[in-house]
Amino acid sequence: MLDRFACYELCVQSPRHITAFLRALHGQHPTVLREDFAGTAAISRQWCLEAARAGESARAIAVELDAETSRRAAELMAESNLGASLKLIQGNCLALPCNGQQSDAADVVFVGNFSIGYIHDRQALVQYLTHSLNRLRRGNAGFGGGIFACDTYGGAGAFRLGGIERKHPGRRGEVIRYSWLHEHADPRTSTVRNSISFRVEINGEIAQEWPRAFVYEWRLWSIAELREAMAEVGFSDINVFKDVNVAPGETPRPVDNPAELGDDWIVIVAGRA
Structure with a gap:
């Protein structure tokens, strides 16, 4: 797994x-x-x-x-x-x-x-x-x-809230849905909070899921x-x-x-x- x-x-x-x-x-x-x-x-x-x-x-x-x-x-x-x-x-x-x-x-x-x-x-x-x-x-x-x-x-979207979702193939035929989210941004201090979430699907069914698997507080x-x-x-x-x-x-x-x-x-x- x-x-x-x-x-x-x-x-x-x-x-x-x-x-x-x-x-x-x-x-x-x-x-x-x-x-x-x-x-x-x-x-x-x-x-x-x-x-x-x-x-x-x-x-x-x-x-x-x-x-x-x-x-x-x-x-x-x-x-x-x-x-x-x-x-x-x-x-x-x-x-x-x-x-x-x-x-x-x-x-x-x-x-x-x-x-x-x-x-x-x-x-x-x-x-x-x-x-x-x-x-x-x-x-x-x-x-x-x-x-x-x-x-x-x-770039233009660096401090804009929102996210993207992409699909990646797994090692054994799974589909991994990867989500990157800009949760918070403060251009005054150049600080951001971003998160990554994953969902693993097998034959269209959700097998595993990690919401906000990684959360980052960055300058x-x-x-x-x-x-x-x-x-x-x-x-x-x-x-x-x-x-x-x-x-x-x-x-x-x-x-x-x-x-x-x-x-x-x-x-x-x-x-x-």
Whole structure:
């Protein structure tokens, strides 16, 4: 049977595209991924699995605060037989060190699923970016040059209440109805409350249902705010990417013209250490 975490991975995430994008953006065979606000660590698992299939050495560090989510991440890691290549840390990735853990060096630091919005004030954002920059500068055997990347959304509808519903195929012929709802928005503070609900149908009958399976209270950072904070702490080559689907050997192309974004957009903002 599916659970809410499986529905999330099936309906929301695309680990294969993200890991390919991150590797291509780095451009120098990155080894160590740090995934903050990692959820079930789907990106980290994909990172390690791809390297194992290619006979390469790679590691990932996935940090998640929520206890239930961390337990599910550990179960999925065990099912994937990743061994020591993936380290799961249950703790606050905004704390340094995280739950007493040594601050690991990394070649790539990734914050996905709009989770940069868990940081609600600029001082905390700058502090987190500074810690991430320091991790990246210690990566690549001390030569640095790693990348930080996070996603965000915006546009004309960013603070408009309402939602969308989509259907996704399950693993065994189920139909998963996925609903994303903007429940509350305050443009004065750039804060939003969003929720995700799932309903699983088999042969037209409701088999499982999770109303408000995940609820998020985020600060919706603008592209400009993220770029300015990243530049302030010392990141360089800061760019915005709309398309994360990259072919083998292809270099991700940054957004050159604001018209490319359209009325509503999801982007990745990335910079180099």
